[in-house]
Amino acid sequence: MRPLLLDGSWVERDRSITVLDPENRRHIADVASATVNDVERAIEVASATWRHPLSAAQRHDVLAAAAQRLDDEVETSAHIIATEGIKTIREARAEARRAAETMQLSAEETKRVQGRTLVLDQYPTGVGRFGAETRSPLGVIVGLTPFNDPLNLVAHKVGPALAAGNAIIVKPDSKTPLSALWLAELLVEAGLPPGWLQVLPGLSTEIGDVLVGHEKVAMVTLTGGVEAGRKVAAAAGAKKLAMELGANNAVIIESDADVPVAVDRVGSGAFWAAGQNCLHVQRVYAHTDVYEDVTDGLVRYAKGVRLGPKLSEDTDMGPLINQEAQRRISAMVDDAVDRGAVVATGGAPTGATFEPTILVDVPEGSRILTEEVYGPVTVVAPYRDRDDAIAAANATPYRLMAGVFTSSIAAAFEIASQVMAGGVLVNDSTDFRIDSMPFGGSGTSGIGREGVGHAVIEMSEPKTITFVDVARVGLG
Secondary structure, three states, rough: EEEEEOOOOEOOOEEEEEEEEEOOOOOOEEEEEEOOHHHHHHHHHHHOOOOOOOOOOHHHHHHHHHHHHHHHHHHHHHHHHHHHHOHHHHHHHHHHHHHHHHHHHHHHHOOOOEEEEEOOOHHHHHHHHEEEEEEEEEEEEEEEEOOOOOOOOHHHHHHHHHHOOOEEEEEEOHHHHHHHHHHHHHHHOOOOOOOEEEEEOOHHHHHHHHHHHOOOOOOOEEOOOOHHHHHHHHHHHOOEEEEEOOEEEEEEEEEOOOHHHHHHHHHHHHHHHHHHOOOEEEEEEEEEOOHHHHHHHHHHHHOOEOOOOOOOOOOOOOOOOHHHHHHHHHHHHHHHHOOOOOEOOOOOOOOEEEEEEEEEEEOOHHHHOOOOOOOOOEEEEOOOEHHHHHHHHOOOOOEEEEEOOOOOOHHHHHHHHOOOEEEEEOOOOOOOEEEEOOOOOEEOOOOOOOOOOHHHHEEEEEEEEEEOOOOHHHOO
């Protein structure tokens, strides 16, 4: 049994979570399952720990050492990610390298948690007073992480939380807890003292409400689905929330775009991690002048995606996380087809995954246009008027990312300013992220921003301190 990390100790439990390879349902490991008592203990430990702060230098050195270990252990990390999750070995290596970068960025942010001076004598009542705004840690943070990026998205919770001086408790997705435990192991080896990080795999139905609702938890940060976000918000009560909850990202391809580049970038964004990615390109709106070329190009791209064993270097796309995901994607494709959509390629489950799929002629009202498919399915639709394309891109409650391909600076600015999204990528697909970028959206896509520096701000708070020059102000 793989132990959990509680109060600086690796602890086994009577009950365990079974981790299965989603490709073949092969047993990988049994992981200790945390109890409500474990949650209570972890919160008490974290609450006491953060009140005895580590210096910025100590936090930097631990995070930098962990980043170096991750950089040295890319192959080990990639094997863990790929074995327990849905990524191919090549996709897993990319995630492993990003996790190392995320931790290094976090180390660097320990030197940037700074405040500012305040001008208090702008009115007569402030004469003789000096003010400063500092930033303080929130205290105890709970991080809830998903299956699709089981290492880097844990790093995105843990790194900034520690950089800001918080203690953090991570509950990884029950389907992929091994990557989180591996990161914790590296941080402990890097010198992180007990109590600053605790990892509690467990069932959300058993420990979730206690974990997020506890009065000593100052903030909950979640990457997950919309329903999970609603449940967390209801259970958390009056505390700070940061939630990234998904997307239905659109890309607009103008008539003057470089079509081969657009097809290559959109194709990658459509089928990376089998579409199980909040950056997934789900909708493409192509100008009528290039619509046929874009559609034909994406169909060729989809047909060229190689399915196979995820640990094979030759495989481009791996499995879905489970059969439930396969059924959900099938239902959304069937809904579109029943309404009159045409399957240009793909359209059916295969083995443990779903065929890379391109849909055209998808009518309004189809679920695939407004809901998150979270699978390897992309819609291509024509437009003639730019305003129509922008309106179509905005016709979803999700507001995460958008893309535009054009050779016109004016068109790029117009579209970027009018598309409702947390980020707009020009001449790139929505499936691009540097881990220092502000990342997040609004609407159904969530609350707040990640990206290491921005997460540090989210995970700290301003404190105002004023001083009185008694000789000038007097005591009366």
